[in-house]
Every structure is written in structure tokens, then in C-alpha cells.
Amino acid sequence: MVENDKLTNGLDRRTYLGGIAAGAVAGLAGCTDSEDDGLEVLHGWTGGDGAAAIETLIEAFEEEHSDIDGTFEPVGGDGNVELNTAVLQRLTNENPMSSFANWPGNNLKRYEGVLMDLEEDVWEAEGLKEDMQERAVELCTYNDKMPAVPIGSHRMNNLFYNTAAFDEAGIDAESLESMSDLMDALETIDQDTDYIPFAHGMRSAFLGLQTWVQILSSQSGVDAYTDFIEGDGDRDAVIDALETLREIQQNYISDDASSIGYTQAAQKLIAGEAACIHGGNWQYGMYRSDDYDFEFGEDWDWIPFPGTEGTYFYHLDSFVVPDDNPSSEETIEWQKFIGTAEAQVEFNNLKGSVPLRTDIEPDELTDFLAMTYEDLLDSEEYPPTLAHGLAVEPKQQNDCEGAIGDHFMDPYDADAAADALLDAVSK
Incomplete structure (x- = not known):
């Protein structure tokens, strides 16, 4: 024993x-x-x-x-x-x-x-x-x-979208090449349709953490993420990504986001309530279920999270x-x-x-x-996922989740969250 x-x-x-x-x-x-x-x-x-x-x-x-x-x-x-x-x-x-x-x-x-x-x-x-x-x-x-x-293996850097929502908003998903492009698309969906722009769960802090990772990599490059998990993160880049995450959470998610996880968030896409969602490709396992009439290429499609083309975030x-x-x-x-x-x-x-x-x-x-x-x-880069245990040691991962849970789940304190995130991976 x-x-x-x-x-x-x-x-x-x-x-x-x-x-x-x-x-x-x-x-x-x-x-x-x-x-x-x-x-x-x-x-x-x-x-x-x-x-x-x-x-x-x-x-x-x-x-x-x-x-x-x-x-x-x-x-x-x-x-x-x-x-x-x-x-x-x-x-x-x-x-x-x-x-x-x-x-x-x-x-x-x-x-x-x-x-x-x-x-x-x-x-x-x-x-x-x-x-x-x-x-x-x-x-x-x-x-x-x-x-x-x-x-x-799951790839983490996916953006799944409801084709009807993007068509109604006049958005060509393939044209979204940066975080700025995605934010413009979310605003268009918000203003011109009745869809929730971005399906997102906040019941667990790791959901915000993994979305923040994609934003950081999109805005500042995969090297910025790699530097971060190696304990040498750029504070300004960390804060910029947090502020973008805050903008999404304050303006483009559902009213019940604080009480749901990724499964319930993904179901909003299936139900025709939400336009897009970030997540690992386990969500495809839901979409193809016989319980739903939700067909790939017809009802839903995907792109790499804007700004991360050629990268396979590794889970x-x-x-x-x-x-x-x-x-x-x-x-x-x-x-x-x-x-x-x-x-x-x-x-x-x-x-x-x-x-x-x-x-x-x-x-x-x-x-x-x-x-x-x-x-x-065949991808160019394979950064390991942070929110799912590959990138840092368990204590560091828990502290990263704590940084989001303590400082960035409404109310939002970007400075405190950034300091806690940087401190977590430097130990």
C-alpha cells in the first residue's frame, strides 16, 4: 500500500x-x-x-x-x-x-x-x-x-460559431484574424441581432483563465503566453488581455453566465441563443450527439481563435x-x-x-x-494548456485559477489579477 x-x-x-x-x-x-x-x-x-x-x-x-x-x-x-x-x-x-x-x-x-x-x-x-x-x-x-x-488530445484554441447568427450579422468568420476583429464582430452581433454574442460560463474560475490565455496569445503572440508560463510574463500584456476579457464579460455574455459551466454555455449555441463560444474541441462531442439536430457545416462551424492560426493549444x-x-x-x-x-x-x-x-x-x-x-x-506551435494541467505545476495552476476567482469574476481588478497571475507562475 x-x-x-x-x-x-x-x-x-x-x-x-x-x-x-x-x-x-x-x-x-x-x-x-x-x-x-x-x-x-x-x-x-x-x-x-x-x-x-x-x-x-x-x-x-x-x-x-x-x-x-x-x-x-x-x-x-x-x-x-x-x-x-x-x-x-x-x-x-x-x-x-x-x-x-x-x-x-x-x-x-x-x-x-x-x-x-x-x-x-x-x-x-x-x-x-x-x-x-x-x-x-x-x-x-x-x-x-x-x-x-x-x-x-483536445485543441484548446477553437472558436465555434452558429452559422445562422453570423449570417444574420453579415460576418465572414474566415475574415476574423485578430482579437480586434473578434471584438468588432461581437459588437455587431450585439447591435444587429438578438443573439448572445459570446457564450461563456463563469461558474468555475478555470473557464475565465482559459479564455484569458487565448486572448493573451491573440493580442500579444504565443511567445507572450510561453514567457508567462515560464515565469517571465509581461505585466502590460497580461493586463491588456485581462481588460479585453473584462470587456467581453461585461458586454457580450448571458445574464446567467455566473451560474453556468461550459456545457450549459455550449448548449446556448445549439439552442440558437448564442453566436459563438471559445473552448476545446470536446464541444464537438456535444454538437454531434444524437440528442441534437446540430450539423457541422450547416448549423455550426469553427475557426482557430482569431490571432492563433497555425497553433495547436495542446491538451x-x-x-x-x-x-x-x-x-x-x-x-x-x-x-x-x-x-x-x-x-x-x-x-x-x-x-x-x-x-x-x-x-x-x-x-x-x-x-x-x-x-x-x-x-x-502538422501545426507550427504546440503550447501546453494552462487551465488543464500541462503548462505549470498543480499549485501554480490552482493559484492562477485563484487569481481569476478572487479578482476577476465581478468585481474586476485587472491590476490585482495581473499581480496574482504573475506571482503564481514565478514561485
């Missing part, structure tokens, strides 16, 4: 114990004790884009491995907050699960010292280092171990394995499976993400995802 000194010296308890201990009980709803050696997998896909995708993945695994007794537990949503709480609690109580869905990269620091190394039994045994995108291999490596296998989902594993052999079979071409195609086609394997034929994916997959392989 997990040793207490590992938890003290390795697992980043400070990241959570001060901020989300109160949510631990809720986050653990539905989780079971690992008293036997059956496979137990936790994930955060409880609805929206992810529920159908994970169910399809599980069914494919169970069909191929009918001899393995598996339990697959959904835990909450909203950016993995409840899932992370559940995982921490289980590891702290020396009751590890077999595997859990999470983000790799710097996010793995929160589990430092309690992760299993899959390099020999999975990565080398299956030849995954040769089959996966090199960037994904790097992000799944932490402290000379490979405790994670990637399942799919990665993976399954991570704790050490002292209760079902090592079954867990290895699960991790091998999620690295297969079959699993990656089945899962990502429904999730709205794209495989990390480089040997996938684009025609195995839907039209939108085939384009995204080609961008995954």
Missing part, C-alpha cells in the same frame, strides 16, 4: 488539502473500496461529451477482455476537481484504485512518489513510443517513469496508474488497451478529441476530427 512517507514527501497534498478538503465526501460518491484484485478505474466523464465515449471504450475493453472483472466509476465533472479529490483521498487512505483518468505533464506532480512505471510492461511491450506523437510521450514521462498512457487526456497497484496484471492489460488504435478511434470519435497515435487513417475519424488530427500532426 501507499506509504505515509511517500504522501508526506512526494504527493502534493498542499495542492488540495487547503482548498478542496470540504468536497472530499462528495467527490468520493460512487467509489468503492478495492478489497479484491479486480480492475477498478475512476474517471470524470459523467455527461456531455464524455459519457458516451467512456461507455464505448469500456464496452470495447470488456468485449476483448471478458476474463477481467472490471469496475468503472464516474466521479463528478467540472475540470476534474471532484475526481482529483477522490483520487487524493483514496491514495491518502492507502486504498489505491487500479487506474484513473487524468492529465499528464506537470499535473503528475500532485501524485509524485506514488506512481507506477509502465515503461517496460506497456510502452515498450506495445511499441507505443514509436506509435505515439513524440510530444505525448514526453508528457507521459515524469521523474524518469512513464505512469500514464494517453487516450486523446491531453490520459489514464494514470498508482503504485502498489491492487490489480497489476489487469491494470497493465487496461493500459495496453487504451493505447491501441481501436481504443483511440472509438473513444475520440465520440469524445470530440483526436488520437495520439500517428498511424491513424484520417478517414477513420469524422470530418471535423480528421481536420483536427491533421493539425495535431
Whole structure:
């Protein structure tokens, strides 16, 4: 089992114990004790884009491995907050699960010292280092171990739009090449139509944080964002992006924005209430659902977030394995499976993400995802996402979210928010 000194010296308890201990009980709803050696997998896909995708993945695994007794537990949503709480609690109580869905990269620091190394039994045994995108291999490596296998990638810098809204406003989406162009378009939509110009959720601070990142990159360039996450951000550029975010939030979002998340915001686009929305391409997983009559190229379309053409803001989902594993052999079979071409195609086609394997034929994916997959392989720059765990360590990410939550969710204080953001990444 997990040793207490590992938890003290390795697992980043400070990241959570001060901020989300109160949510631990809720986050653990539905989780079971690992008293036997059956496979137990936790994930955060409880609805929206992810529920159908994970169910399809599980069914494919169970069909191929009918001899393995598996339990697959959904835990909450909203950016993995409840899932992370559940995982921490289980590891702290020396009751590890077999595997859990999470983000790799710097996010793995929160589990430092309690992760299993899959390099020999999975990565080398299956030849995954040769089959996966090199960037994904790097992000799944932490402290000379490979405790994670990637399942799919989302590009963050998308602007999805309702074609009817843009047509009514007389806006050619392809002509939007800068943040200034987008702001002019939002004003036109506001003045000339009844659509909400910009669908946006503010229930969680990470939603404002990820939008701020796109604004910063659009207005000041991707290098300005890279400098920021490396602890050398330009304060003036940070403030300029915050002020643009404030202008959007004060003038162009819905009245209920403070109480909704990205799923509810995206539904406003589907319902014909909103003109556009920024977000990761998991939203495509919602748009293509049989629950909606919302067709790509007819009812909705997309462009790279204005000013970020040629850039793939990199987000990665993976399954991570704790050490002292209760079902090592079954867990290895699960991790091998999620690295297969079959699993990656089945899962990502429904999730709205794209495989990390480089040997996938684009025609195995839907039209939108085939384009995204080609961008995954051929973009000019791949900055890691800040709001989803790849760019900075967990404590820094939490502090960045705190900077938005404390200073930039009405009332707005750009100076205080900028100082808090810069301080967060300089530690």
C-alpha cells in the first residue's frame, strides 16, 4: 500500500488539502473500496461529451477482455476537481484504485512518489513510443517513469460559431484574424441581432483563465503566453488581455453566465441563443450527439481563435496508474488497451478529441476530427494548456485559477489579477 512517507514527501497534498478538503465526501460518491484484485478505474466523464465515449471504450475493453472483472466509476465533472479529490483521498487512505483518468505533464506532480512505471510492461511491450506523437510521450514521462498512457488530445484554441447568427450579422468568420476583429464582430452581433454574442460560463474560475490565455496569445503572440508560463510574463500584456476579457464579460455574455459551466454555455449555441463560444474541441462531442439536430457545416462551424492560426493549444487526456497497484496484471492489460488504435478511434470519435497515435487513417475519424488530427500532426506551435494541467505545476495552476476567482469574476481588478497571475507562475 501507499506509504505515509511517500504522501508526506512526494504527493502534493498542499495542492488540495487547503482548498478542496470540504468536497472530499462528495467527490468520493460512487467509489468503492478495492478489497479484491479486480480492475477498478475512476474517471470524470459523467455527461456531455464524455459519457458516451467512456461507455464505448469500456464496452470495447470488456468485449476483448471478458476474463477481467472490471469496475468503472464516474466521479463528478467540472475540470476534474471532484475526481482529483477522490483520487487524493483514496491514495491518502492507502486504498489505491487500479487506474484513473487524468492529465499528464506537470499535473503528475500532485501524485509524485506514488506512481507506477509502465515503461517496460506497456510502452515498450506495445511499441507505443514509436506509435505515439513524440510530444505525448514526453508528457507521459515524469521523474524518469512513464505512469500514464494517453487516450486523446483536445485543441484548446477553437472558436465555434452558429452559422445562422453570423449570417444574420453579415460576418465572414474566415475574415476574423485578430482579437480586434473578434471584438468588432461581437459588437455587431450585439447591435444587429438578438443573439448572445459570446457564450461563456463563469461558474468555475478555470473557464475565465482559459479564455484569458487565448486572448493573451491573440493580442500579444504565443511567445507572450510561453514567457508567462515560464515565469517571465509581461505585466502590460497580461493586463491588456485581462481588460479585453473584462470587456467581453461585461458586454457580450448571458445574464446567467455566473451560474453556468461550459456545457450549459455550449448548449446556448445549439439552442440558437448564442453566436459563438471559445473552448476545446470536446464541444464537438456535444454538437454531434444524437440528442441534437446540430450539423457541422450547416448549423455550426469553427475557426482557430482569431490571432492563433497555425497553433495547436495542446491538451491531453490520459489514464494514470498508482503504485502498489491492487490489480497489476489487469491494470497493465487496461493500459495496453487504451493505447491501441481501436481504443483511440472509438473513444475520440465520440469524445470530440483526436488520437495520439500517428498511424491513424484520417478517414477513420469524422470530418471535423480528421481536420483536427491533421493539425495535431502538422501545426507550427504546440503550447501546453494552462487551465488543464500541462503548462505549470498543480499549485501554480490552482493559484492562477485563484487569481481569476478572487479578482476577476465581478468585481474586476485587472491590476490585482495581473499581480496574482504573475506571482503564481514565478514561485
